Amino acid sequence: MENLKNYLFELCSEYAPSGREELLTCLERLVRPSADKLYRDRAGNLVAVKYSKIPGAEKIMLDAHADEVGLVVTGIDDNGFIHFANHCGIDDKILPSSYVTVLASRNLTGVVATLPPHLLKDADSDKKIKAKDMVIDIGFDAKTARELVKVGDFITLRSTCTDLQNGLVLGKSFDNRASCAVLVRVLSMLCSVRPRYDVYIVFSAAEEFNGYGAHTAAYNIEPHSAIVVDTTFGISPYTDSYKGKELSKGCAVGISPLLDTHMTESIIGTARAHSIPYQIEVMSGRTGTNADNIVSARDGVPCTLLSLPLRYMHSAGEIVSLHDMKNAVRLILSYIEYRGGNRIE
Amino acid sequence: MNKLLSYYTSLFGTSGSEGDIRRAILNEISSYADTKVDKLGNIIAFKKGKYEPPATVMLSAHMDEVGMILTDVTDQGYIRFDTIGGIDTRTLCGKHVAIGRRKIPGVIGQMAPHLMKKSDRDTVKKTEDLYIDIGAADKEDALKYVAQGDVIGFRSDYAEFGDGLVRAKALDDRIGCQILTNLIKEELPFDMYFAFTVMEEIGCIGAGCAAFEIKPDYSIVVEATTAADISDNKDKTSVCRVGSGPVISFMDSSTIYDRDFIKLACNAARQRSIPYQMKQAVAGGNDSGRIQRTASGASALAISVAVRYLHTVTGVASLKDIDNTERLVFALLNKMLNV
Numbered sequence: 001m002e003n004l005k006n007y008l009f010e011l012c013s014e015y016a017p018s019g020r021e022e023l024l025t026c027l028e029r030l031v032r033p034s035a036d037k038l039y040r041d042r043a044g045n046l047v048a049v050k051y052s053k054i055p056g057a058e059k060i061m062l063d064a065h066a067d068e069v070g071l072v073v074t075g076i077d078d079n080g081f082i083h084f085a086n087h088c089g090i091d092d093k094i095l096p097s098s099y100v101t102v103l104a105s106r107n108l109t110g111v112v113a114t115l116p117p118h119l120l121k122d123a124d125s126d127k128k129i130k131a132k133d134m135v136i137d138i139g140f141d142a143k144t145a146r147e148l149v150k151v152g153d154f155i156t157l158r159s160t161c162t163d164l165q166n167g168l169v170l171g172k173s174f175d176n177r178a179s180c181a182v183l184v185r186v187l188s189m190l191c192s193v194r195p196r197y198d199v200y201i202v203f204s205a206a207e208e209f210n211g212y213g214a215h216t217a218a219y220n221i222e223p224h225s226a227i228v229v230d231t232t233f234g235i236s237p238y239t240d241s242y243k244g245k246e247l248s249k250g251c252a253v254g255i256s257p258l259l260d261t262h263m264t265e266s267i268i269g270t271a272r273a274h275s276i277p278y279q280i281e282v283m284s285g286r287t288g289t290n291a292d293n294i295v296s297a298r299d300g301v302p303c304t305l306l307s308l309p310l311r312y313m314h315s316a317g318e319i320v321s322l323h324d325m326k327n328a329v330r331l332i333l334s335y336i337e338y339r340g341g342n343r344i345e
Numbered sequence: 346m347n348k349l350l351s352y353y354t355s356l357f358g359t360s361g362s363e364g365d366i367r368r369a370i371l372n373e374i375s376s377y378a379d380t381k382v383d384k385l386g387n388i389i390a391f392k393k394g395k396y397e398p399p400a401t402v403m404l405s406a407h408m409d410e411v412g413m414i415l416t417d418v419t420d421q422g423y424i425r426f427d428t429i430g431g432i433d434t435r436t437l438c439g440k441h442v443a444i445g446r447r448k449i450p451g452v453i454g455q456m457a458p459h460l461m462k463k464s465d466r467d468t469v470k471k472t473e474d475l476y477i478d479i480g481a482a483d484k485e486d487a488l489k490y491v492a493q494g495d496v497i498g499f500r501s502d503y504a505e506f507g508d509g510l511v512r513a514k515a516l517d518d519r520i521g522c523q524i525l526t527n528l529i530k531e532e533l534p535f536d537m538y539f540a541f542t543v544m545e546e547i548g549c550i551g552a553g554c555a556a557f558e559i560k561p562d563y564s565i566v567v568e569a570t571t572a573a574d575i576s577d578n579k580d581k582t583s584v585c586r587v588g589s590g591p592v593i594s595f596m597d598s599s600t601i602y603d604r605d606f607i608k609l610a611c612n613a614a615r616q617r618s619i620p621y622q623m624k625q626a627v628a629g630g631n632d633s634g635r636i637q638r639t640a641s642g643a644s645a646l647a648i649s650v651a652v653r654y655l656h657t658v659t660g661v662a663s664l665k666d667i668d669n670t671e672r673l674v675f676a677l678l679n680k681m682l683n684v
Contacts, residue, residue: 081575091458091466094439097657099501099512109506113575114436116655119584119628125433128469135575137653137661139507159441160502162450164480165490170441170452237423237476238456288459311478313459315439317452319478 001322003188004329005169007181008161012171015101015156017070018088018209019044023103024066027180027203034188035201043216044205050190051198054338060197061223061301062186062332063214063290064179065207065230068172069314071131071155073102080145081113081135084155088208092131094315099158102138104149109158110138159316167322168247174318176207178308179229182328189333196338197224204290211293218297225263225302227332230289232281232307234319245309248321250277251328254305256287258295263304270335276327281307306331346505347664349373349526353519357443357498359412359429360547366408370522370541374529378539387555388541394533399681402537403561403643404528404674405552405632406521406568407545410514411656413497415444415477418488422481424451426497427472430546434472436657442477445495451479499658509664510587516660517569518545520650524567524671531675534682545632549599552632556639563606563644563681564636567674569660570594570649571629584628585651588663590620591670592649596627599634603644610646613676619669624649648674 007030016024021044028046032038035048046066051057069089073082082102086092095112102108113135115124136155138145161171183201190199200221205213207230218226232252235244245252253267271278286292291303306328311319358366363386370388371380378392388408411430418424424444428434438455453475456465477497481487503513513519525539538559543551556564570592574583585592593610594602614621633645650670653661 079574089458091455091461093435093469094455096433097436097654097659098439099659109504109512111512111654111659111661114433114654114657115573115575116433116571116629116653116657119571119573119626125435126469128467129435137507137575139510139512139661141508144508162441162500164450164478165486166480166482168480170450170480233457233460236454236478237419237421238454239460243460312439312452312454313457315455317439317441317454319452319454319480 001167001326004181004185004325005322007184008169008178011177011180012161012173015103016067017154017156018067018206020103020154021066021205027066030184031187034191041217041220043213045213045217046203047217048187048201049198050187050195052195054196057196057198058224059200059221060336061218061221061226062183062199062201063204063226063228063294064183065176065290066180066203067206067208068156069208073149073151073153073155075151076142076145076149078142080140080142081137082110082149083135086131087154089314091314092129095131095134096129098316100136100155101158102149103154108138108148110136113137157316164319166248168319169322170317170319172316172318174320175231175310175313178231178320178325182229182325185329186332193333193337195336197336199336207290211290214290215293215297218294218301222298223301226294228289228291228294228303228305229328230307231310231313233313234309234311236311245279245281247309248323250279251324251331252279252281252307252309254281254283254287254307256283257285258287259291259305260302263302267304267335271331274330274334276331278331347511350519350523351503353523354503354513354515357448358409359496359498360409360544362496363408363543370526373526377529383554383558385551385554386543387551389555389558390529390539392529392533392537394535394537396535396682398535398537400562401560402563402681403540403556403559404525404537404565404567405540405542405555406525407518407542407632408522409543409546410517411546412499415491415493415495415497417493418484420484422483422487424477424479424491426477430656432656435469437475440658441500442497443500444479444491444497449479449490450500451477454478501658505664510661511664512659512661514659516652516662517655520569520662520667521567524667524674527671528675534679542632549632549635553635553639556636556643560640561643564633565674566631566633566647567670568631568647568649569652569655570624571655572651572653575653584626585622585624587651587653587661588666589622590666591673592622592624592651594624594647597630598627599630600637600645602646606644606646609680610648610677613680614673617672617676619673619676621673
């Protein structure tokens with residue numbers, strides 16, 4: 001678990017909103033030693049390949065999106081404050097007084113400005129502050145701010161990673177760096193198992209935007225099948241079991257009309273055979289993950305979906321379980337490992 | 346980097362739980378002044394100066410900061426809380442916190458935007474509808490780490506950024522604590538008292554008791570005050586501006602300041618070419634209100650550093666303002682000797 005945690009915390013120390021995935025430089029460094037082949041494609045996906053030693057092995061694609069939610073600069077006013085719009089996925093309510101990083105000509109730290117309570121009227125404090133009424137304070141006057149920051153620069157949430165109790169961890173962009181960390185670990189362990197597939201690990205771009213990364217990667221790689229690793233809603237005081245999954249009870253195996261039934265059954269069979277804890281997450285169609293983007297590539301790619309339960313998604317205070325991450329690694333490796341007999345289910 | 350400010354702001358000390366910051370200040374100043382801690386926890390320090398004092402002068406800054414207090418733990422192990430001091434609940438979602446003496450880390454959660462219905466999007470949650478998550482399995486597990494009544498502080502890192510600005514939690518009023526600490530280490534023009542007070546944010550409780558002990562003729566409160574100089578605030582007053590120098594108040598919701606004392610401070614600033622600004626609103630309040638009406642009363646003055654986003658997880662202030670505030674207080678003290 002210590003390995004996984006180190007990967008995760010390192011991956012979350014960098015900022016890479018959708019469209020700027022190349023900024024996640026530590027990812028390349030982490031996977032390079034274990035990959036037979038490593039490349040970044042035109043869409044911004046980072047692809048690490050590990051070939052099977054079994055002749056005629058098919059390709060499997062393991063996908064985890066590497067991008068994170070963010071904001072985008074729309075203007076710099078005469079006082080040097082940054083005006084912004086939602087780039088993807090952030091709810092206005094977490095923004096007041098949040099730390100952010102403006103990905104300008106250099107990384108700039110900033111604070112989302114709020115009026116102090118001393119100046120608020122009672123009625124004000126019941127009103128939601130809308131993103132269009134907020135500005136970001138980067139501490140420079142207009143001239144310097146305009147030199148450093150350009151309209152169109154991206155902005156991300158900023159926070160540090162922390163250990164909580166019972167193997168839970170707290171930080172930003174765990175959606176979906178937690179899954180990236182899982183796949184980094186899977187890749188490093190592939191040397192010690194005999195994969196029955198050529199494994200194409202795709203750290204995909206722009207899932208939080210519209211998923212063009214995973215879609216084009218699936219087109220280029222032409223996999224026989226794909227496992228998508230993402231996060232799902234954790235049960236919390238704000239989310240019950242209708243949509244949420246418990247943390248530390250295993251990763252959630254998706255069941256949905258869009259996902260491949262045989263593959264999903266095979267994954268569940270693998271989990272049972274190896275006593276790996278798992279949960280079932282039922283969806284009624286689209287999954288809200290890259291499975292939706294991969295399934296329709298070329299003539300179709302059978303997909304299965306593993307999701308790590310995560311609380312407070314798309315905030316600077318997301319929580320995941322290291323136990324779930326560890327079990328996801330075990331499950332994926334067990335599924336991929338060659339055990340003789342029929343290669344394909 | 347302003348190391349002392351970084352250190353002082355890194356410590357947790359919500360109202361009534363000022364132990365850590367009190368120990369830190371005592372550690373800094375006890376070799377420079379006679380110090381004692383009173384029954385409420387105020388530090389009262391006396392330092393000899395070059396000359397006899399013209400009157401009894403008390404400088405003060407409050408040690409406490411706003412925060413939260415644990416009221417209950419749910420069966421599932423989530424923490425419910427109330428706020429200590431004036432906090433805008435809307436700034437709480439998604440912020441990192443530390444709980445109790447052991448500083449157990451946690452986060453104030455919120456619903457994933459994907460799951461929000463329109464009614465969730467448009468409404469603001471009240472404090473009683475927010476929960477802190479420490480990763481506990483259930484109530485019994487949570488109570489191994491925290492207890493009812495534990496105080497809860499914001500976790501945020503100190504950083505200097507932009508054009509000579511600093512962002513940190515608790516700048517209100519660790520800035521004042523830092524300035525007073527520096528002054529105590531200087532050679533002072535005359536004998537004077539310093540008070541580092543408790544419980545300002547819940548009604549200026551400590552300052553009254555400190556003033557009762559010292560019985561000052563003149564009180565100078567060194568504070569952090571509301572800067573609303575943010576750009577979407579055109580229709581309202583900016584109160585004061587970050588980077589425009591120390592802020593001198595003529596009046597706020599708790600005090601009418603002494604006009605002659607204000608004039609003296611302004612003159613001191615002009616003579617030493619220290620920029621200053623008058624606070625342009627009757628808003629907020631500070632320890633002066635208590636000190637002014639304690640015992641037979643004192644002439645009150647407040648000199649403050651302009652801080653944006655007061656009472657949130659992070660404030661923003663100008664390092665130059667902090668420096669100039671210290672210079673202005675020192676210049677004023679010298680001027681008081683000659684009056």
